[in-house]
Each structure stands twice: as C-alpha cells, then as structure tokens.
Amino acid sequence: MLDDMLISLDMANRIEVIKMILNKHNKPSLRFFDKFQKVILTHDKGFYNILKNYTNANSWQYYNLSKKENTNEAPKLRNDRSHIEKAQKFLADGEFDSCGNELRKELEAILKNYTDPDFSKDFRPLSERLESAYKKFTQNERRNFEKLFVNKDISVETLKKIETDYQTDGTLSDDDKRKLDIIKRELNRYIISQYEVQESKDALFADLKTILDRILNPSSHSSTTPLYERELEEAIVTIGKIKALLQT
Structure with missing residues (x-):
C-alpha cells in the first residue's frame, strides 16, 4: 500500500x-x-x-x-533499527552521549504512544509526559477494577454476604452462590496482581525520573555530567520494562 x-x-x-x-x-x-x-x-x-x-x-x-x-x-x-537498537550499538562503541540521546527518543516514543495515541500536537516536556503516563496507568487500574467488580449483575445485599459462610445460606440461590464464588476468586487474583504491579510500578516510574535527570537530560544538552556504562545498561533495561508495562 x-x-x-x-x-x-x-x-x-x-x-x-x-x-x-x-x-x-x-x-x-x-x-x-x-x-x-x-x-x-x-x-x-x-x-x-x-x-x-x-x-x-x-x-x-x-x-x-x-x-x-x-x-x-x-x-x-x-x-x-529502533532507538533501543541504536542505543545498544552506541553503548558498545563507547559513544555514551549518543546512547543517552537514543534512549531519550525511545522513552519519548513510548510515553507519547501511551498518553497521546492519536498523535495530537502535544509537545509537553518529557518529565510532564512521564507524570501523565503514571496518572493514566493509575486511572486505568481503577477502570479495570470497576469492570471486574462494580458492574456485576448482583444486588448489594447479596454481595455483602461474601464475608459470611454463604455456601450454607439457605436464602441464596445456587446462581447467587456461584456469582459470589466468581467474585471472591477474581477479587483474590486482583489484589495479588495489584500488590505485584503497584510495587514494581512505583519503583519503575521512580527509576525513570532518576534516569531522566541523571542520563537523558544531560545527554541531550551541553553538560559536564559524566555518563557511565553501567548506568546506561540499567537505563536500557528500565526503559524496556516501562514499554512492556504500558503495553499490557
């Protein structure tokens, strides 16, 4: 085409x-x-x-x-080649500033694709876009919760019985008990996944803020701040993680 x-x-x-x-x-x-x-x-x-x-x-x-x-x-x-591939090549060649520049482009593309998928003319600084991505991800978590639990076809009174031994409750139909079983199982899975995601998400965004200040900004401007190979290697891994997180 x-x-x-x-x-x-x-x-x-x-x-x-x-x-x-x-x-x-x-x-x-x-x-x-x-x-x-x-x-x-x-x-x-x-x-x-x-x-x-x-x-x-x-x-x-x-x-x-x-x-x-x-x-x-x-x-x-x-x-x-992608920005990450170029960054890896520059890193291998010892061109650390160029590596940091490509990492910045990669992070910009990831965040723009997540926060502005229709590609409007949004030229906010990378730090603001990072904050927007964090807020959007948190809001999406809330929407996912509502999809799972808030819109169930079950009354509030029946739902309250999830804290009781509802399987022996003669006032509940078999269908109501089945719905409570499903909600209880999904709620357990959701809580476990949220603990896992919350811990990794907060740490990941905090790491990205550090990378932005320590590596990406200095590499894109005239700066006397030295860049180190280990830092760039860790930045490549971290940016890969945020890409995977935001694409889920």
Whole structure:
C-alpha cells in the first residue's frame, strides 16, 4: 500500500485508516485484512514513525530505502533499527552521549504512544509526559477494577454476604452462590496482581525520573555530567520494562 491516498488526509484520519487496515480493535468485519501480507510504503517520516508505534516489531519488519542524489547508483535497502537498537550499538562503541540521546527518543516514543495515541500536537516536556503516563496507568487500574467488580449483575445485599459462610445460606440461590464464588476468586487474583504491579510500578516510574535527570537530560544538552556504562545498561533495561508495562 502506498501512502499517496492518505497524504491528503489530516493525521487523525490517516490514523483511523491505519487502524482499519491493521484491525487494531479486532472487529469481525475487518478480519479479512488479517489474511493478507501487508507492505506499506511511505516517504513521510512522521507517518512512518506513527506506523511503527501502531505495529509490533515481533511481527513486522522495517526498512529504509534511500538513494544518493545526482548519482546513478541503485537505491540501498537497509534494516531500520529502533532507538533501543541504536542505543545498544552506541553503548558498545563507547559513544555514551549518543546512547543517552537514543534512549531519550525511545522513552519519548513510548510515553507519547501511551498518553497521546492519536498523535495530537502535544509537545509537553518529557518529565510532564512521564507524570501523565503514571496518572493514566493509575486511572486505568481503577477502570479495570470497576469492570471486574462494580458492574456485576448482583444486588448489594447479596454481595455483602461474601464475608459470611454463604455456601450454607439457605436464602441464596445456587446462581447467587456461584456469582459470589466468581467474585471472591477474581477479587483474590486482583489484589495479588495489584500488590505485584503497584510495587514494581512505583519503583519503575521512580527509576525513570532518576534516569531522566541523571542520563537523558544531560545527554541531550551541553553538560559536564559524566555518563557511565553501567548506568546506561540499567537505563536500557528500565526503559524496556516501562514499554512492556504500558503495553499490557
């Protein structure tokens, strides 16, 4: 697919077309797209970056096709490495400032994709976007709780009996007891998962704030702050963790 037909659309509508082609919402009426191999070509770098954010590197491959001007040389096709891959290469080569710069770009892309999936013109500082991501993740946790427990087809009076030996309660129907069993089981799972996520989430966002101040900001500006290999290695791991957390 060439992007020619999309260039005349504004970015919001381009994104909607891409969502349809990729069937991001798994609509039954669009599943026929899933049967095709998709090749998308574009000369618009901004649109290309959006496509990368809407696709998965495990199932897509990204290439850059380029040609030197005013020569008869054939165009060259090369793999387009991610910011993380570039950061790892710079780290291996001892180019620590360049490594930090690529890590900053990777974190910006992760947070922008999470807090602003429709890619509006939002140019907030990275520190503010990090705070927005934390708030959004916390709000989503609350919504997930409501989906699991608040909207159940069960009365409040029946729900209160979850603290009792409701299996021997003759006033409850078998269906009510089954619903209470399900809610109790889901509640236990939810509490355990929240303890695990809460502990790792808070530590992860705290680490990212430190990385932002200690590594990402100095590497993107003129600074006398030295960068160390171990710090950059840990930053690569931490940014990988936040990407995995926000994609769940």
